[in-house]
Amino acid sequence: MKILIVDDFSTMRRIIKNLLRDLGFTNTDEADDGNTALPMLRSGKYDFLVTDWNMPGMSGFDLLKAVRADENLKNLPVLMVTAEAKRDQIVAAAQAGVNGYVVKPFTAAVLKEKIEKIFERIQ
Amino acid sequence: MSDSKQTRHGLDPEVTEKLQQQTSELVDSVNSGDFARAMTVINELSEVRDQSLYREVGRLTRSLHEAIRNFQIDPRNAEQQEALSKMSDASDRLAYVVQMTGQAANRTMDLVEESMPVAHAMRDEAQALSVEWKKLRRREMEPAEFRELYGRIDTFFGTLSEESDSLYNNLSEILLAQDFQDLTGQVIQKVTALVKEVEENLLGLVVMASHVDQLTGTVHQIEEREESAEKGVGPQIKANEREDVVSGQDGVDDLLSSLGF
Numbered sequence: 502m503k504i505l506i507v508d509d510f511s512t513m514r515r516i517i518k519n520l521l522r523d524l525g526f527t528n529t530d531e532a533d534d535g536n537t538a539l540p541m542l543r544s545g546k547y548d549f550l551v552t553d554w555n556m557p558g559m560s561g562f563d564l565l566k567a568v569r570a571d572e573n574l575k576n577l578p579v580l581m582v583t584a585e586a587k588r589d590q591i592v593a594a595a596q597a598g599v600n601g602y603v604v605k606p607f608t609a610a611v612l613k614e615k616i617e618k619i620f621e622r623i624q
Numbered sequence: 625m626s627d628s629k630q631t632r633h634g635l636d637p638e639v640t641e642k643l644q645q646q647t648s649e650l651v652d653s654v655n656s657g658d659f660a661r662a663m664t665v666i667n668e669l670s671e672v673r674d675q676s677l678y679r680e681v682g683r684l685t686r687s688l689h690e691a692i693r694n695f696q697i698d699p700r701n702a703e704q705q706e707a708l709s710k711m712s713d714a715s716d717r718l719a720y721v722v723q724m725t726g727q728a729a730n731r732t733m734d735l736v737e738e739s740m741p742v743a744h745a746m747r748d749e750a751q752a753l754s755v756e757w758k759k760l761r762r763r764e765m766e767p768a769e770f771r772e773l774y775g776r777i778d779t780f781f782g783t784l785s786e787e788s789d790s791l792y793n794n795l796s797e798i799l800l801a802q803d804f805q806d807l808t809g810q811v812i813q814k815v816t817a818l819v820k821e822v823e824e825n826l827l828g829l830v831v832m833a834s835h836v837d838q839l840t841g842t843v844h845q846i847e848e849r850e851e852s853a854e855k856g857v858g859p860q861i862k863a864n865e866r867e868d869v870v871s872g873q874d875g876v877d878d879l880l881s882s883l884g885f
Contacts, residue, residue: 512729519737555856562854584859586869591876593853595885604876605859611873 504529505545507538507552507561508582513605517551517582520609524616535559539567542574549619554583554590562594569598578619582607639676646672677836684832714815721808728804735794735801742787749780 504526508514514531521529530545532538534556542550550568552561559567561581568574580601581594591602600622601615646669653661756773759765765773837844860869870876 512726512733515730515733519733555858560854560856562856583856585853585856586860586863586871586875587853587857588868588870588879590853590856591870591879592883595880595883602876602880604870604873607873 502526502528502549503545503547504549504551505532505538505541505547506530507532507534507550507556507564509533509553509556513553513582517612520612521551521616523609524613535561535564535567538564542568542577543571547577549616550577550579551582552579554581554585554594562590562597565594565597565599578623580615580619582612636676636679639672642672643669680836684836687828687832714818717811717815721811724804724808728801731801732798735798739791739794742791746784746787749783753777753780 504521506514506517506521506529508517508531511531511533514533518529518531521527526549530541530547532541535552536558538550538552539559541547550564552564554561561583565579565581568577568579578600579598580603581599582603582605584605585591586604594602600619603611603615646665650662650665650669653659653665753773753776756765756769756776760770760773836842860866863869863871870879
């Protein structure tokens with residue numbers, strides 16, 4: 502299971518990386534915005550994408566849309582971990598095909614629950 | 625003319641009085657056929673308009689200087705030249721907050737990452753020893769095995785107290801790493817006070833500028849700029865008081881399940 506973590510703050514990437522490691526996912530890479538993430542996703546054979554929304558350069562929402570529009574990536578499970586809490590945004594993310602939505606600040610339990618739920622549905 | 629009207633047009637009472645006086649003089653001269661006099665009055669009228677405009681511009685310039693002094697960004701002042709302004713100081717202060725919080729977060733995570741394997745190793749060894757111990761209690765242990773267990777328990781007690789110390793030290797360092805809160809809190813309070821001050825001064829400037837606009841009849845077309853939800857707007861403040869914002873993970877889950885996701 503190879504996971505890409507996308508967030509512009511290295512602290513948040515590190516927190517997510519640690520939580521994922523606790524859940525048994527040790528194979529993780531990091532990117533700091535959509536523009537860096539997209540080429541990595543296209544060439545890196547990732548199984549799961551965890552992304553923030555608000556980032557300089559390409560936002561997580563645009564990254565989600567780019568992933569869904571890409572023939573090779575369209576089925577990649579995407580979990581959004583973000584401070585964006587507007588109802589319109591959550592609906593838009595769901596309509597764009599997000600698999601899970603975790604709002605910051607979050608707990609390890611919530612992250613675990615959402616990730617497990619996503620994998621349950623896929624299997 | 626009523627007081628409210630005077631304020632709306634931004635004209636001084638003496639200017640209004642002069643305008644009224646000149647207008648009736650203009651009507652009189654036209655009615656009496658004295659067109660040369662009428663032309664002079666028209667010239668005088670436009671002079672009154674120009675003069676009140678100049679006066680307002682003068683007032684605005686003085687107020688602008690006052691406002692700039694309040695911002696303390698007057699580069700002629702040698703003392704201020706060094707720090708240049710409270711504003712650049714404020715951005716330095718905020719950069720300091722970002723730096724401090726970043727350092728604290730990384731220091732904390734370093735210590736946590738250092739401690740986790742220690743805790744794991746302690747648990748693993750305790751579990752392994754417990755299995756051996758139960759074997760001993762069931763009297764299923766060979767003397768050679770017992771001798772090995774004897775030594776292993778001895779080592780375990782040694783490492784246990786050592787590693788507990790290192791965990792304790794890491795925890796108290798994590799505690800200390802939170803001291804940024806006090807420093808950043810003070811800095812942010814200062815910057816907040818400055819922002820309030822700047823806001824008040826800016827408001828004064830806007831009011832002044834609108835006087836000049838009214839006097840000259842200038843209308844600005846200002847485009848309304850909305851935050852782009854697509855780009856992301858960041859954390860929501862006072863989420864509990866707002867209808868368009870969820871107040872936490874439960875809100876997100878409820879919303880998504882109500883949509884059938």
